[in-house]
Amino acid sequence: xxxxxxxxxxxxxxxxxxxxxxxxxxxxxxxxxxxxxxxxxxxxxxxxxxxxxxxxxxxxxxxxxxxxxxxxxxxxxxxxxxxxxxxxxxxxxxxxxxxxxxxxxxxxxxxxxxxxxxxxxxxxxxxxxxxxxxxxxxxxxxxxxxxxxxxxxxxxxxxxxxxxxxxxxxxxxxxxxxxxxxxxxxxxxxxxxxxxxxxxxxxxxxxxxxxxxxxxxxxxxxxxxxxxxxxxxxxxxxxxxxxxxxxxxxxxxxxxxxxxxxxxxxxxxxxxxxxxxxxxxxxxxxxxxxxxxxxxxxxxxxxxxxxxxxxxxxxxxxxxxxxxxxxxxxxxxxxxxxxxxxxxxxxxxxxxxxxxxxxxxxxxxxxxxxxxxxxxxxxxxxxxxxxxxxxxxxxxxxxxxxxxxxxxxxxxxxxxxxxxxxxxxxxxxxxxxxxxxxxxxxxxxxxxxxxxxxxxxxxxxxxxxxxxxxxxxxxxxxxxxxxxxxxxxxxxxxxxxxxxxxxxxxxxxxxxxxxxxxxxxxxxxxxxxxxx
Ligand SMILES: Nc1ncnc2c1ncn2[C@@H]1O[C@H](COP(=O)(O)OP(=O)(O)OP(=O)(O)O)[C@@H](O)[C@H]1O
Numbered sequence: 001x002x003x004x005x006x007x008x009x010x011x012x013x014x015x016x017x018x019x020x021x022x023x024x025x026x027x028x029x030x031x032x033x034x035x036x037x038x039x040x041x042x043x044x045x046x047x048x049x050x051x052x053x054x055x056x057x058x059x060x061x062x063x064x065x066x067x068x069x070x071x072x073x074x075x076x077x078x079x080x081x082x083x084x085x086x087x088x089x090x091x092x093x094x095x096x097x098x099x100x101x102x103x104x105x106x107x108x109x110x111x112x113x114x115x116x117x118x119x120x121x122x123x124x125x126x127x128x129x130x131x132x133x134x135x136x137x138x139x140x141x142x143x144x145x146x147x148x149x150x151x152x153x154x155x156x157x158x159x160x161x162x163x164x165x166x167x168x169x170x171x172x173x174x175x176x177x178x179x180x181x182x183x184x185x186x187x188x189x190x191x192x193x194x195x196x197x198x199x200x201x202x203x204x205x206x207x208x209x210x211x212x213x214x215x216x217x218x219x220x221x222x223x224x225x226x227x228x229x230x231x232x233x234x235x236x237x238x239x240x241x242x243x244x245x246x247x248x249x250x251x252x253x254x255x256x257x258x259x260x261x262x263x264x265x266x267x268x269x270x271x272x273x274x275x276x277x278x279x280x281x282x283x284x285x286x287x288x289x290x291x292x293x294x295x296x297x298x299x300x301x302x303x304x305x306x307x308x309x310x311x312x313x314x315x316x317x318x319x320x321x322x323x324x325x326x327x328x329x330x331x332x333x334x335x336x337x338x339x340x341x342x343x344x345x346x347x348x349x350x351x352x353x354x355x356x357x358x359x360x361x362x363x364x365x366x367x368x369x370x371x372x373x374x375x376x377x378x379x380x381x382x383x384x385x386x387x388x389x390x391x392x393x394x395x396x397x398x399x400x401x402x403x404x405x406x407x408x409x410x411x412x413x414x415x416x417x418x419x420x421x422x423x424x425x426x427x428x429x430x431x432x433x434x435x436x437x438x439x440x441x442x443x444x445x446x447x448x449x450x451x452x453x454x455x456x457x458x459x460x461x462x463x464x465x466x467x468x469x470x471x472x473x474x475x476x477x478x479x480x481x482x483x484x485x486x487x488x489x490x491x492x493x494x495x496x497x498x499x500x501x502x503x504x505x506x507x508x509x510x511x512x513x514x515x516x517x518x519x520x521x522x523x524x525x526x527x528x529x530x531x532x
Contacts, residue, residue, distance in 0.1 A: 035054070206369045208361050211358045233330045235333065237358075268300070311342070363390055367387060367390045370386045443530060451525070476509075
């Protein structure tokens with residue numbers, strides 16, 4: 001492998017790390033992951049894309065982000081040239097460039113490598129560790145626990161000894177670069193560098209029945225940090241908005257109190273930093289860094305389960321902050337009592353404050369999320385398409401967004417307007433059942449009439465008795481929600497009524513369903529039958 005190739009791979013790998021943070025996951029997966037570095041010289045980097053549409057899409061939208069990521073990685077500006085290779089990625093498996101990328105990837109597991117070095121140095125009778133990368137951070141921590149029980153070994157656990165096994169700087173210029181990069185990874189950024197995602201703010205968060213409480217509590221916490229709910233614990237399934245709410249809290253606190261030090265971190269990163277600080281002989285730095293802040297947001301705390309040493313450290317951090325009346329916000333995919341092997345004392349700390357959950361969103365919320373995303377992209381996505389996606393992805397808002405992005409990208413690349421045929425085509429791998437059933441006002445009338453045991457003609461009759469008028473209003477509401485039919489047209493289908501009658505029916509049912517669980521369930525049942 002040439003030095004340039006390895007250098008390029010290393011730069012690209014670092015750039016990918018930056019881009020992973022900059023892009024939401026579906027975007028990263030769709031557009032960035034499939035690219036490969038091709039060549040590098042002093043000022044130009046060539047990047048290969050597997051298909052022309054990926055090249056065009058990246059060129060039209062994301063070049064500045066890629067450029068910024070490369071600059072952050074290499075500390076210099078590059079001109080980026082994208083080259084369509086028009087090949088399947090599988091065909092490149094043996095490419096030396098991909099091998100180089102993989103090697104660079106492995107380097108990122110620096111803590112594992114170092115822990116292996118330490119293990120070999122301090123535990124001479126341990127079996128030799130040839131596969132350095134197999135050692136997990138947790139193994140390293142348990143190892144520290146293990147050897148601290150052995151007096152001679154404990155004596156060697158001084159910072160100087162611990163840093164000693166770090167590989168000494170290699171000689172060649174390529175190795176210099178790599179070593180410098182490792183050093184960069186190895187040295188922690190200052191805590192306030194954990195930037196909040198600018199898109200995750202309260203104004204972009206859609207409130208629905210599934211998250212109303214969590215949202216309200218988040219607002220309360222952000223308006224009065226450490227005064228209302230401390231700690232504040234949010235839990236819920238994957239991709240339901242926990243991170244979004246945490247960032248929104250962070251943003252709002254910063255807006256209201258620019259001098260407050262707000263730190264957001266995932267529990268995995270917390271663990272890795274702790275390990276790094278131990279390896280570099282500077283655990284005190286780590287402690288100071290997390291104990292001298294005003295607001296600590298820890299995401300995905302469930303990853304601390306089974307990590308006894310990290311839990312211990314977190315327990316002390318928690319206590320110090322809580323005693324100093326600092327706000328602590330924690331998220332998890334389950335409530336504290338269900339996080340296995342979470343220490344009891346930590347669990348009881350989490351239960352001191354408010355625990356709130358986010359449920360899976362109902363259809364209406366899913367539709368609202370998609371509409372909001374489309375609006376944020378200034379795109380006009382037909383209702384039919386929104387309903388098509390929302391009615392098929394029920395449990396994960398991230399996947400919902402991913403599907404919409406796919407449709408938008410597909411339309412843009414093919415230079416076609418977004419409609420249901422295009423959406424069906426774009427999503428055929430995700431929804432193999434193909435084109436959805438055509439939802440029409442007539443179908444809705446039919447399903448609603450049969451549900452309420454009315455005749456189809458009652459939907460358009462002049463009768464105003466409640467047993468007919470109410471189902472008719474429900475049917476009008478559903479026509480507005482599930483079809484593209486215009487207001488006057490809906491009025492016409494329902495017996496030549498004025499469009500203001502349709503608006504009134506829609507407003508009334510929208511309002512009532514928020515207060516009436518029975519109506520809400522009826523609507524869900526009806527939608528299921530209409531869509532199935
Ligand atoms: N109510 C909502 N309104 C708008 N967007 C939302 C909402 N809920 C989630 N999202 C979006 O869905 C995506 C996933 O959300 P987020 O990352 O916050 O989920 P999470 O619950 O933290 O998931 P994980 O458990 O995987 O960490 C984000 O892009 C977020 O903006």
